[in-house]
Amino acid sequence: MNRKAIVIKCLKAAFIGIVLLLLYAPILLLAVYSFIDTDIIGTSGGFTFDHYTDLFTNAQAMTMIGNTLGLAFASAALSTVLGTLGAIGMYYSKKRVRTTMGAVSRIPIINAEIVTALALAIMFVAFGLPKTYFTLLMGHMVICTPFVVLSVMPKLKQMDNSLYEAALDLGASPAKALFKVILPQIVPGIISGFMLAITLSLDDYIVTVYTRPSGFDTISTYVFNATIRGNAHTAQTLSSFWALTTIIFIIILIVTISANLAGRRKKEVRK
Amino acid sequence: MRLHFSRKILGIPYAVFLVFFVIIPMLVILFYAFTDKEMHLSFTNFIQFFSDPTKLSTIVYSLVIAFITTAVCLAIAYPVAYILARSKMKKKFVILLLFVTPMWINFVLRINAIRELLSWVGLLGEANYFNTIFGMVYDFLPFMILPLYTTMLKIDESLYEASSDLGAGGFTTFTRVTLPLSMPGVASGITMVFLPSMTNYVVSDMLGNSKVTIIGKFIYEYFGTNWHMGSMVALILLIVVFLSTWLTGGFREDETVRGANL
Numbered sequence: 001m002n003r004k005a006i007v008i009k010c011l012k013a014a015f016i017g018i019v020l021l022l023l024y025a026p027i028l029l030l031a032v033y034s035f036i037d038t039d040i041i042g043t044s045g046g047f048t049f050d051h052y053t054d055l056f057t058n059a060q061a062m063t064m065i066g067n068t069l070g071l072a073f074a075s076a077a078l079s080t081v082l083g084t085l086g087a088i089g090m091y092y093s094k095k096r097v098r099t100t101m102g103a104v105s106r107i108p109i110i111n112a113e114i115v116t117a118l119a120l121a122i123m124f125v126a127f128g129l130p131k132t133y134f135t136l137l138m139g140h141m142v143i144c145t146p147f148v149v150l151s152v153m154p155k156l157k158q159m160d161n162s163l164y165e166a167a168l169d170l171g172a173s174p175a176k177a178l179f180k181v182i183l184p185q186i187v188p189g190i191i192s193g194f195m196l197a198i199t200l201s202l203d204d205y206i207v208t209v210y211t212r213p214s215g216f217d218t219i220s221t222y223v224f225n226a227t228i229r230g231n232a233h234t235a236q237t238l239s240s241f242w243a244l245t246t247i248i249f250i251i252i253l254i255v256t257i258s259a260n261l262a263g264r265r266k267k268e269v270r271k
Numbered sequence: 272m273r274l275h276f277s278r279k280i281l282g283i284p285y286a287v288f289l290v291f292f293v294i295i296p297m298l299v300i301l302f303y304a305f306t307d308k309e310m311h312l313s314f315t316n317f318i319q320f321f322s323d324p325t326k327l328s329t330i331v332y333s334l335v336i337a338f339i340t341t342a343v344c345l346a347i348a349y350p351v352a353y354i355l356a357r358s359k360m361k362k363k364f365v366i367l368l369l370f371v372t373p374m375w376i377n378f379v380l381r382i383n384a385i386r387e388l389l390s391w392v393g394l395l396g397e398a399n400y401f402n403t404i405f406g407m408v409y410d411f412l413p414f415m416i417l418p419l420y421t422t423m424l425k426i427d428e429s430l431y432e433a434s435s436d437l438g439a440g441g442f443t444t445f446t447r448v449t450l451p452l453s454m455p456g457v458a459s460g461i462t463m464v465f466l467p468s469m470t471n472y473v474v475s476d477m478l479g480n481s482k483v484t485i486i487g488k489f490i491y492e493y494f495g496t497n498w499h500m501g502s503m504v505a506l507i508l509l510i511v512v513f514l515s516t517w518l519t520g521g522f523r524e525d526e527t528v529r530g531a532n533l
Contacts, residue, residue, distance in 0.1 A: 024373065025388060107297070
């Protein structure tokens with residue numbers, strides 16, 4: 001390898017490294033300060049777990065974390081069922097029905113979130129529906145379900161259709177053939193749809209604000225209000241978010257790494 | 272009576288759901304956009320929107336912010352995607368994963384982390400427009416990297432070999448092979464970054480010291496005061512989105528957007 005090629009290689013690695021460093025700088029900064037006894041980043045202090053104990057002893061914060069997780073699991077589970085059935089139904093419908101449903105299902109994906117949120121909110125108010133947990137759940141399902149359909153659809157297309165026919169010929173009822181033949185083949189799509197739905201719901205701010213019942217906070221709305229509106233009672237609440245960010249980051253790292261390891265093990269077994 | 276089971280009927284709940292929570296809300300917006308406070312048909316919202324100079328200047332600002340954000344994202348993401356896609360490293364998937372991982376931290380917490388960083392370096396409240404664009408680039412970068420990476424990965428390696436066999440240098444190969452073949456990725460990356468940077472007011476509120484107003488913030492403000500105007504702004508955004516999606520072929524069945532099949 002000549003010198004020019006080595007220089008180019010180093011430049012490429014340096015570029016990737018700098019972008020990654022910028023990407024992780026804010027998170028690492030909070031992770032470091034989550035263990036330092038100060039409420040202002042940049043000032044010094046001793047080692048402490050206070051930010052973590054502040055977080056776990058703040059009843060409001062614990063409620064909003066519970067709310068966020070509960071809502072994410074509920075809306076992801078419902079979206080997965082609705083979206084999987086929807087994808088199967090669409091796949092076996094006439095082409096015109098399939099393309100129409102596909103296009104409508106695409107609207108919440110391409111639309112600006114604020115437009116989806118405003119449209120839902122105005123509809124609920126115009127039809128006299130008070131904002132409840134139900135409206136919030138529907139709001140989250142609107143943003144999650146189309147992604148489930150998008151994840152399941154390709155698996156249906158890859159599926160071997162003759163297996164279903166064979167099951168019927170061998171005397172299985174259509175419902176049994178659906179559960180025993182079609183569903184097992186599309187499970188990877190269902191799982192990735194469910195995971196996607198969970199992350200979308202966990203991440204959402206805008207739709208939540210427009211459809212939630214009053215007094216219901218998720219991580220997104222709670223943190224936004226605390227930082228912008230100054231609703232935080234003390235600087236303690238703000239610095240406990242450093243701990244929350246760090247915990248979430250560590251959980252994500254563990255999940256990513258273990259998913260990666262599991263994937264590699266599977267590949268090795270297949271070899 | 273025994274109902275004949277057909278797999279088609281499994282789609283009915285989703286069809287009903289789409290009618291009630293996607294189609295009807297859009298129709299409600301359409302109705303409010305073209306009516307006045309007495310619910311009479313009216314075009315005043317439309318005319319008012321385009322004749323108010325302060326509003327128009329905000330729209331121009333918002334478009335400029337979105338344009339700069341998209342350009343910076345593209346300038347960073349294109350080389351990243353190119354280097355990764357052409358790298359012969361076995362573990363390059365891990366590096367791609369590193370670019371996506373921060374996206375899984377809650378969006379508001381992520382912006383809050385940038386807020387803390389900016390306040391630490393002393394920029395918070397000082398450079399509102401810079402901070403807003405910085406936050407948006409930070410937040411939307413993965414949306415640009417993913418489609419670019421997937422399209423570049425699909426480029427056949429033999430095309431590069433053919434190009435160099437036929438005597439093209441690295442630069443010519445890039446302009447004649449890589450650039451044209453990566454255009455679909457560029458197009459979908461742009462649509463995925465441009466729209467949120469016009470509408471996601473969480474970033475501009477948290478980092479712009481509430482001094483930066485973007486189009487999305489309009490809708491938020493009108494929701495409290497004037498639904499008809501709010502619906503008009505939403506409708507205009509909706510039409511822009513539809514046109515750009517239709518023009519780039521995004522309504523086609525096989526298209527996967529926003530890295531849905533990651």
